[in-house]
Amino acid sequence: MTSRFKTIVAPSDFSESSRNALHYALEMVADGGTIIVCHVVDDIPLTYGYVGLAMPPGDLRSRMATEAKEELVAFVPVLKEGQTVETVVLHGSPSVEIVNLATERHADLVVMGTHGRTGLQHALLGSVAEKVTRKSPCPVLVVREGAAREET
Numbered sequence: 167m168t169s170r171f172k173t174i175v176a177p178s179d180f181s182e183s184s185r186n187a188l189h190y191a192l193e194m195v196a197d198g199g200t201i202i203v204c205h206v207v208d209d210i211p212l213t214y215g216y217v218g219l220a221m222p223p224g225d226l227r228s229r230m231a232t233e234a235k236e237e238l239v240a241f242v243p244v245l246k247e248g249q250t251v252e253t254v255v256l257h258g259s260p261s262v263e264i265v266n267l268a269t270e271r272h273a274d275l276v277v278m279g280t281h282g283r284t285g286l287q288h289a290l291l292g293s294v295a296e297k298v299t300r301k302s303p304c305p306v307l308v309v310r311e312g313a314a315r316e317e318t
Contacts, residue, residue: 170196171274176203183279183311191277200250205234206260261297269303276306
């Protein structure tokens with residue numbers, strides 16, 4: 167028996183690992199269920215500014231959100247009958263916003279990719295997947311970059 171989930175949050179940074187994770191989510195969603203594909207625009211660069219950028223932070227934030235929304239729509243593959251995908255652009259700390267979305271939408275599962283950074287890279291950048299796993303109100307499936315999956 168295969169478990170199916172009614173509401174799945176699938177964060178995306180537009181990488182191959184998040185694309186692979188989305189395919190897993192599409193296989194795991196229940197008929198009539200919803201996958202919420204989200205992208206979080208990290209506000210840290212907006213807070214500290216870009217060197218030489220001649221655009222007010224509010225305009226930049228709006229532009230980044232518009233571009234992210236367009237990318238999300240293009241990111242979602244062709245759906246099977248009965249599948250529903252909602253796209254959401256959030257602003258803030260990626261791990262915090264993903265956990266908040268999963269909490270607010272009463273998600274049954276979060277399915278996300280990871281880049282598998284180790285050592286100094288992991289220590290400096292941290293892991294969004296690791297933080298989400300620790301704080302999520304529901305189970306989290308982390309799909310490692312390069313993980314094989316069967317095509318259906």
